[in-house]
Amino acid sequence: MLKYALYRLCLAVPLLFLLSILTFVYIQIIPGDPVAGMLGPGGTPALVAQLRHELGLDQSLPSQYWHWLSNLFAHGDLGISFITRQPITPVLMDRIPATLQLTVTGLIFTVALGWLGGFLAGAFKDTWADRMLSGITLVGLSTPVFWIGTILILVFAVHLRWLPAGGYVPLAVDPVQSIKDSLMPGFAMGLGLAPYLARMTRAATVEVQHEPFLRHARAKGLRGRTMLLRYAARNAVPSTIVVIGLQLGALIGGQVVVEQLFNWPGLSRLLIEGAVQRDYYMVQAVILVIAVLYVVLNLAAELAHAALDPRIRL
Amino acid sequence: MTGATTTKRETPEALLTVRNLSVHFRTGDTTVRAVDDVSLSIGRGEIVGLVGESGCGKSTLGMSLLRLIEAPGEIVGGEVIFDGRDLVPLPEKELRRIRGRDISLVVQNALAVMNPVTRVGEQLTEVLRDHGQAGRADRLVRARDVLASVGFPRPAHSLHSYPHQLSGGMQQRVSIAQSLLLGPRLIIADEPTTALDVTVQAQVLQLLTSACRTQGTSVLLITHDLGVVAETCDRVMVMYAGRVVESGPVRQIFTSPRHPYTVALLAALLPLRGAPPPVLQALPGQTPQPNEWPSGCRFNPRCPRRAALGDPAICEAEEPALRDVGAHAIACHFPGEDAVGTGRGSVRVDD
Numbered sequence: 001m002l003k004y005a006l007y008r009l010c011l012a013v014p015l016l017f018l019l020s021i022l023t024f025v026y027i028q029i030i031p032g033d034p035v036a037g038m039l040g041p042g043g044t045p046a047l048v049a050q051l052r053h054e055l056g057l058d059q060s061l062p063s064q065y066w067h068w069l070s071n072l073f074a075h076g077d078l079g080i081s082f083i084t085r086q087p088i089t090p091v092l093m094d095r096i097p098a099t100l101q102l103t104v105t106g107l108i109f110t111v112a113l114g115w116l117g118g119f120l121a122g123a124f125k126d127t128w129a130d131r132m133l134s135g136i137t138l139v140g141l142s143t144p145v146f147w148i149g150t151i152l153i154l155v156f157a158v159h160l161r162w163l164p165a166g167g168y169v170p171l172a173v174d175p176v177q178s179i180k181d182s183l184m185p186g187f188a189m190g191l192g193l194a195p196y197l198a199r200m201t202r203a204a205t206v207e208v209q210h211e212p213f214l215r216h217a218r219a220k221g222l223r224g225r226t227m228l229l230r231y232a233a234r235n236a237v238p239s240t241i242v243v244i245g246l247q248l249g250a251l252i253g254g255q256v257v258v259e260q261l262f263n264w265p266g267l268s269r270l271l272i273e274g275a276v277q278r279d280y281y282m283v284q285a286v287i288l289v290i291a292v293l294y295v296v297l298n299l300a301a302e303l304a305h306a307a308l309d310p311r312i313r314l
Numbered sequence: 315m316t317g318a319t320t321t322k323r324e325t326p327e328a329l330l331t332v333r334n335l336s337v338h339f340r341t342g343d344t345t346v347r348a349v350d351d352v353s354l355s356i357g358r359g360e361i362v363g364l365v366g367e368s369g370c371g372k373s374t375l376g377m378s379l380l381r382l383i384e385a386p387g388e389i390v391g392g393e394v395i396f397d398g399r400d401l402v403p404l405p406e407k408e409l410r411r412i413r414g415r416d417i418s419l420v421v422q423n424a425l426a427v428m429n430p431v432t433r434v435g436e437q438l439t440e441v442l443r444d445h446g447q448a449g450r451a452d453r454l455v456r457a458r459d460v461l462a463s464v465g466f467p468r469p470a471h472s473l474h475s476y477p478h479q480l481s482g483g484m485q486q487r488v489s490i491a492q493s494l495l496l497g498p499r500l501i502i503a504d505e506p507t508t509a510l511d512v513t514v515q516a517q518v519l520q521l522l523t524s525a526c527r528t529q530g531t532s533v534l535l536i537t538h539d540l541g542v543v544a545e546t547c548d549r550v551m552v553m554y555a556g557r558v559v560e561s562g563p564v565r566q567i568f569t570s571p572r573h574p575y576t577v578a579l580l581a582a583l584l585p586l587r588g589a590p591p592p593v594l595q596a597l598p599g600q601t602p603q604p605n606e607w608p609s610g611c612r613f614n615p616r617c618p619r620r621a622a623l624g625d626p627a628i629c630e631a632e633e634p635a636l637r638d639v640g641a642h643a644i645a646c647h648f649p650g651e652d653a654v655g656t657g658r659g660s661v662r663v664d665d
Binding site: 218221235311 | 380382384410411412413414415418419421423426427428429430431432440441444445476478492
């Protein structure tokens with residue numbers, strides 16, 4: 001297991017390196033000149049040239065990339081924002097915990113709802129429970145997150161007054177309030193993503209019911225509970241971890257709406273603002289951080305899968 | 315279908331008595347009579363072979379004894395009396411206690427029937443736990459001991475292995491260990507050695523039978539391998555197209571088969587000594603499809619004896635019952651005519 005973990009970790013390093021190049025190139029090929037944007041209509045060619053030089057934009061692309069990468073590794077420096085002229089790294093460091101908290105909360109809700117609903121539907125296939133859960137997942141799949149979020153705010157914040165309608169307090173400052181803050185946005189994301197996972201889990205559970213080892217478990221006279229948990233669930237659930245890994249992309253990338261709705265200071269909003277203002281380095285930095293998060297969380301999902309299914313550890 | 319079949323070996327000390335058992339598979343308008351009006355009995359400590367071609371219903375019969383037939387299959391009639399109790403109407407809850415404890419199952423593909431994500435030790439101890447046997451620590455000791463008894467050189471170490479980490483022979487040994495774990499009175503072994511190398515086959519078979527001989531466990535050995543039957547069984551039943559066509563002591567069946575189908579099966583074996591026959595003649599025709607068994611005697615379209623007798627009408631008109639003829643029971647309208655027209659033939663007995 002440890003060997004497998006190290007192996008996957010080693011594979012992640014070149015992947016991250018490749019990602020950094022892609023991010024860098026990606027932002028270069030987007031049309032539009034940030035300097036012209038910064039200076040506005042009054043920028044003379046001389047002024048533009050001067051500013052380009054100051055920002056290092058007059059150097060060759062490889063040289064710019066090298067500069068960017070070495071600064072990142074040497075000082076954790078991701079450059080400065082074209083707009084605010086402030087270093088980007090501290091801004092990101094402020095946002096990352098908020099994004100992570102929302103991701104984890106959303107993930108917990110997604111997995112809890114998806115696994116439980118999907119497994120129950122699959123284990124009790126073609127019963128009323130299955131039909132009800134399938135109906136709910138269909139509704140869930142076709143309901144946009146902003147609508148779910150609005151309803152949640154109406155119910156839990158406006159009417160019941162159980163949870164705040166929005167806002168964010170860092171976990172370190174006030175843990176209870178922070179968790180309360182994250183419950184609704186996390187739940188909204190979970191409700192949006194759980195139906196897909198539930199469908200996959202149901203399919204995997206139905207499939208596992210036909211495996212010879214389940215019939216043989218009956219021949220061994222095992223209890224229903226043993227067959228359900230140790231045989232059906234333990235075999236069906238790990239295969240859906242891959243789905244969860246893929247959903248993480250949607251989870252991290254799909255936070256824009258939720259962040260906006262619940263006034264959550266995450267990375268996605270930073271990305272949108274940066275893109276609108278052509279803040280090259282900011283966009284580049286946020287994309288890189290999101291990509292790293294995605295790779296790391298996917299790695300965690302793969303390791304979890306390996307931990308649950310011994311046949312994967314090669 | 316004719317009336318009730320009988321067999322003389324239905325003795326008071328029989329452990330398992332099956333009477334007129336029928337298992338049908340209904341899909342749409344067609345009904346497949348996979349097991350049709352079969353009666354048999356297995357004595358205590360007896361090893362009984364059940365042979366026949368693929369699709370003759372032998373595995374279905376074995377599974378139906380534990381009532382493990384899956385939809386659309388269904389036991390539509392008959393009794394399975396195990397130790398004085400009929401298992402057919404028994405509630406699932408009580409049946410669960412019998413499965414694995416009193417009657418256990420060994421199948422061909424040991425790897426496929428083991429839980430791929432749990433360790434060998436866990437798979438053994440969970441059986442003990444679910445049958446309410448022993449405390450946690452004691453269960454591990456028993457699991458280790460049973461692995462040692464089936465020839466694991468380092469049983470304590472092997473408890474930590476996952477099924478896929480073992481060789482095919484070792485997987486089947488685990489399977490046998492598991493079937494012996496609770497000291498069952500009957501083991502249904504469905505092609506237990508078919509998937510193994512020939513050298514390993516002999517070891518595994520030896521292991522199973524010697525364990526059963528010493529513990530007085532009865533075995534129903536389902537196989538298409540007549541060699542295996544000759545080596546290990548006390549008695550043998552031959553199935554054809556959902557029916558038992560002949561049964562009797564192994565020696566008798568092998569030296570003087572009475573049913574033309576058994577005769578043909580045995581003729582397909584190459585003699586160990588002497589010159590091989592110049593040509594292995596195939597039995598004419600094919601195994602019938604289970605949903606279109608021939609009328610009358612199901613073997614009649616392929617029967618060399620019927621052909622030699624000039625196609626008597628009764629073979630097509632009436633299904634022969636299993637009747638005692640000497641030490642055998644045979645289902646044939648012309649049980650005595652075994653010298654006639656049963657020349658060397660060959661029947662595929664592969665699976």
